[in-house]
Amino acid sequence: MTDNLFRGQLVHLAADEPEVLAKVSSRWAQDSEYFRLLDSEPPILWSEKKHKEWIEKELEKDSSDNFGFMIHKNDDNAVLGFIALFALNWNHGDTLVAIALGERDHWGKGYGTDAMRIMLRYAFQELNLHRVGLLVFEYNPRAIRSYEKAGFQPEGRIRGMMRREGRRWDWLMMGILRSEWLQLQQESG
């Protein structure tokens, strides 16, 4: 058995805390690059209060298919971002995952990949799901590389789903099956 399901080599996952998350979310969202890597909606600027109300409303929703966590750094416990399962279909064992690192000086250092590995272990070993999928924008090669490292396979491109900065961009879909994840665990010992 894994010692701690929520702990990886660099980061650990913990419950969403509206107070803390609202503070960082409001700050992160002012970084439009962060926002546009995460969302297809036009970037907007919400107050800390509005963020908190929205997070609280989300947390009130049925928790049986809502799995969202904050990503904390192991060494100093700082909050780096969040990771969440959504659109979970229990009857098919299928879910989507979303991840974001708001602290941009921590991009490209393996924190996101580590958090994703924890989430995949949770999805396959605790929730016993059959597959995990995700969507990523084609202008986010850093995220695509991270997902590949975590074991996701490309499953196709949705053409021209977004118009930004005067041109069209594709959305990429990726997925990992339970059998593929188990294989990866064997290979890594």
Next chain:
Amino acid sequence: MTIQTQLFEGALIRLAPIDHEKDAEVEARWTNDPHYLHALESKPAQPVSPAQMKKKYEAIEKQLEESKNSFYFTIRSREDNRLLGFVRLEWIEWTHGTGNLKMGIGDAGERGKGYGSEALRLLLRYAFDELNLYRLSAMLGGDNPAGLRFFERHGFMQEVRRREALQRGGKFYDVVHLGLLAEEWRSKNPKEVEP
């Protein structure tokens, strides 16, 4: 110059609003057919009563009014106005000009008669020439080669294959995402030149 195109009129069918009184009975009957439900939804098949169906119609119309990012039409026979199916445009992102399409012809006996094709042609014109969308998506799950052929005949391309995203009868099936761009649709449907 005038605009006189009847957007909702086809030769065999018309797109029309929900009839809250008459439709619930008919559509509730369709939900006794698990094949119909499986072709439309990934959620577990579940029969719906006429009373529940009426509530669903209320919810649909409330959502249409509030969200401004979806459209819902019934498909009716021109001959006797009977309910044949529905077509729905949803998840429209106006910023990017994208949306998702879902449609169904309820009675197995009414399929293959061209009703769905005509409804889809009307809907594509509505989406691309009236809403001015850039692209439309559609999703198909399970073992549905007829559905794939239907969309491909109308110009949709397979873009994504979400492997083993559906489990039915102990077997896993892929979910296919299809897409059609306005420019692709337009190249096959050139505007008639005005006299």
